[in-house]
Amino acid sequence: MLFTTPIFLFFFLPVFMVIYWLTPRFAKNATALAGSIMFFAWGEPLFVFVLLVTTYIDYRVSLLVDPSRNLPEKRRRAILIFGLLINVGILLWSKYTGFLVLDVVGPIAKVFGYTVGDPHIGLILGISFITFHKVSFLVDSYKGRAVPPRNFLDCALYIFLFPQLIAGPIIRYHDIGEQIHARHTSADDVIAGLLRFSIGFAKKTLLADPIGAVADRIFGLPAESLPVEYVWLGIAAYTLQIYFDFSGYSDMAIGLGRTMGFRFPENFNRPYISRSIGEFWQRWHISLSRWMRVYLYIPLGGNRASPARVFMNLWIVFLISGIWHGASWNFVVWGAYYGLFLSIERLVSLSGWPIRFPGVIAQLYTLLVVMCGWVLFRSPDLTYALDYLGIMFGIITPIVDPKVPDLAFVITKINAATMVIATFLAVLPDVVTPRFMTWKNSFVSRTSIFESASVLVKSATTALLLIVSSMAMFSSGYAPFLYFRF
Numbered sequence: 001m002l003f004t005t006p007i008f009l010f011f012f013l014p015v016f017m018v019i020y021w022l023t024p025r026f027a028k029n030a031t032a033l034a035g036s037i038m039f040f041a042w043g044e045p046l047f048v049f050v051l052l053v054t055t056y057i058d059y060r061v062s063l064l065v066d067p068s069r070n071l072p073e074k075r076r077r078a079i080l081i082f083g084l085l086i087n088v089g090i091l092l093w094s095k096y097t098g099f100l101v102l103d104v105v106g107p108i109a110k111v112f113g114y115t116v117g118d119p120h121i122g123l124i125l126g127i128s129f130i131t132f133h134k135v136s137f138l139v140d141s142y143k144g145r146a147v148p149p150r151n152f153l154d155c156a157l158y159i160f161l162f163p164q165l166i167a168g169p170i171i172r173y174h175d176i177g178e179q180i181h182a183r184h185t186s187a188d189d190v191i192a193g194l195l196r197f198s199i200g201f202a203k204k205t206l207l208a209d210p211i212g213a214v215a216d217r218i219f220g221l222p223a224e225s226l227p228v229e230y231v232w233l234g235i236a237a238y239t240l241q242i243y244f245d246f247s248g249y250s251d252m253a254i255g256l257g258r259t260m261g262f263r264f265p266e267n268f269n270r271p272y273i274s275r276s277i278g279e280f281w282q283r284w285h286i287s288l289s290r291w292m293r294v295y296l297y298i299p300l301g302g303n304r305a306s307p308a309r310v311f312m313n314l315w316i317v318f319l320i321s322g323i324w325h326g327a328s329w330n331f332v333v334w335g336a337y338y339g340l341f342l343s344i345e346r347l348v349s350l351s352g353w354p355i356r357f358p359g360v361i362a363q364l365y366t367l368l369v370v371m372c373g374w375v376l377f378r379s380p381d382l383t384y385a386l387d388y389l390g391i392m393f394g395i396i397t398p399i400v401d402p403k404v405p406d407l408a409f410v411i412t413k414i415n416a417a418t419m420v421i422a423t424f425l426a427v428l429p430d431v432v433t434p435r436f437m438t439w440k441n442s443f444v445s446r447t448s449i450f451e452s453a454s455v456l457v458k459s460a461t462t463a464l465l466l467i468v469s470s471m472a473m474f475s476s477g478y479a480p481f482l483y484f485r486f
Contacts, residue, residue: 001042002166002480003252004204004473012039013256020260021185029157029180032260039162043125051130052156054086058134059155062141066148080142084135091131094124099327126166128324132291133159137173139295147177154180163256167249167481169267169287172294176262185261193258195458198465200251205472207425208245209479210418211237214411219378223387225401231392233411235371238378240422243272246285249481265290272426275362277341277369292317307350314346315339325377330385334376341369 001008016035023031041048061083063069065076097119106116137158140146149155157180158173159165218226218234226234250267257264271284281289293302300313315336322335357365372389379385390396411419 001039003249004201004479004481006474007042009470012042017259021190028260029153033153033157033160036157036160036162036165040125040160040165047124050090051159054090054134055156055159056152057086058083058138058159059149059152061138062146062149062155065138065142067142067144068148076142080138083138087131087134087138090124091127094121094127096323096327097121103329129164129166129168129170130159132170132288132324133173136170136291136295140172140174146173147181149173149177150181161257161262163253163260163262164264167246167253168285169250169253169264170291171264171287172291175265179262183261185259189261190259191455191458191462193255193260195462196255196258197252198255198462198469200248200253200255201469202465203244203248203251204481205469205476207418207422208241208243208248209472209476210415211422212241212245212479214415214419215241215378217405217410219380221404222401223379223384223391224396224399225404226388226391226398227404228391228394228398229407230404230410231388233407235375235378235388235392237411237419238374239272239367239371240419240426242374242377243268243426244422245481270427272367272370273363274366275359276345276366277338278345280366280370281338281342288321292321296320307347310346311343314342318342329382330376330379333382333385334373337373337376 001012003009020028020031020035037048037052040051044051061079064071064079065083069076098121101116101119109116137146137155141148149158154177158176164171215234215237218230218237221230247268254264254266265287267285267287269283269286271280274280274283296317297313300316301309302313303310305313318339319332319335321338322331322333325331325334372392375388375392376382376385379388387396391398
């Protein structure tokens with residue numbers, strides 16, 4: 001069950017919300033957990049039982065590794081490793097078995113005259129995000145950073161909470177534990193949450209999906225036959241699509257959490273205005289960047305190590321980030337690609353080079369590097385990506401193919417207008433949550449008339465966005481969120 005399907009929007013969500021709001025406060029966690037399990041079981045009816053069992057194991061492990069238990073350090077560490085191996089093992093089995101068999105073992109076996117078949121292991125819904133939540137919970141419990149769960153229900157709700165279950169944001173138990181223990185949902189929370197949800201829904205259906213149609217048409221053609229204007233248009237479309245698609249999901253998740261009294265961390269902050277690759281990763285998928293920093297980069301030594309070790313740490317972190325995103329060589333190279341540029345920026349910073357590029361030049365450099373990275377991210381395989389990049393920069397001359405459709409078919413006037421609007425919105429401040437919709441100045445807070453007007457504006461905006469977005473959803477058909485494949 002996904003956010004942009006009729007079964008969720010017009011059946012599950014309204015029924016769940018009514019039941020949740022009518023549930024007494026002491027039972028809200030049980031209601032939220034029951035609804036979240038039903039949500040996940042809709043897409044994974046078998047794995048839901050495995051996830052329940054492993055979550056119970058995580059709960060027991062968290063109690064044993066908690067420093068207050070005063071167990072010997074070696075025993076605590078062994079129990080922690082046991083819990084981590086279970087969770088990471090399930091991720092590796094579900095997501096990487098096929099890649100290891102076909103792309104690693106396959107070529108080696110072929111040298112010796114053997115062939116290997118596809119193991120046909122399906123990707124478990126949301127497994128990457130679920131695993132990161134579980135790993136952070138266990139490590140924070142071991143370090144004493146997490147508020148210990150009062151019972152298994154609290155732990156299970158953290159893992160299963162359906163707004164963030166499938167594609168984040170990646171939330172640490174450290175950040176949400178107190179909210180699970182005690183939270184209050186006001187009418188303002190419900191109104192603000194539904195508005196945030198509707199904005200995300202609109203970003204997905206009104207911007208990401210129409211623009212994505214342009215990217216799909218171009219990336220669906222052979223790379224070597226694409227004229228240069230097609231390749232630049234295709235990656236420009238995908239650059240906008242993935243931002244509005246993923247940030248739209250994050251908005252919907254944050255909004256749904258708000259209606260239940262949860263405050264999730266922000267996940268995007270206008271990443272395409274960044275002036276360096278380092279800044280880009282502080283603004284893009286913020287929860288992933290923080291996770292990588294806390295659980296990989298700092299334990300490896302972070303910035304405190306020697307320059308050579310710092311460069312190695314950056315490469316290791318982004319190689320793991322690339323592999324986490326997908327089981328293919330594209331993502332391995334994508335991770336190494338960002339590791340390279342971050343190392344270069346770090347080297348320039350350490351050298352004390354006095355030259356500083358103007359802001360616009362720095363933004364254009366960053367955007368160009370990011371767009372080239374998205375070619376690796378979007379392409380079906382590494383060969384396609386290299387051909388695509390070669391044509392982008394004039395290294396490869398495209399082969400004229402009369403079957404390539406006219407540009408007017410690839411991008412309609414409506415698609416072009418949508419891309420212009422999306423480009424404008426991507427660099428505007430406070431696009432996701434306009435100030436007049438989220439903040440109250442002292443005059444408004446003291447004046448009931450303006451307070452009521454604010455509520456009416458928010459409610460009307462929410463209703464309008466939901467109606468228009470639903471119409472777009474029904475007219476264009478179902479398009480899954482891009483990050484569901486990870």
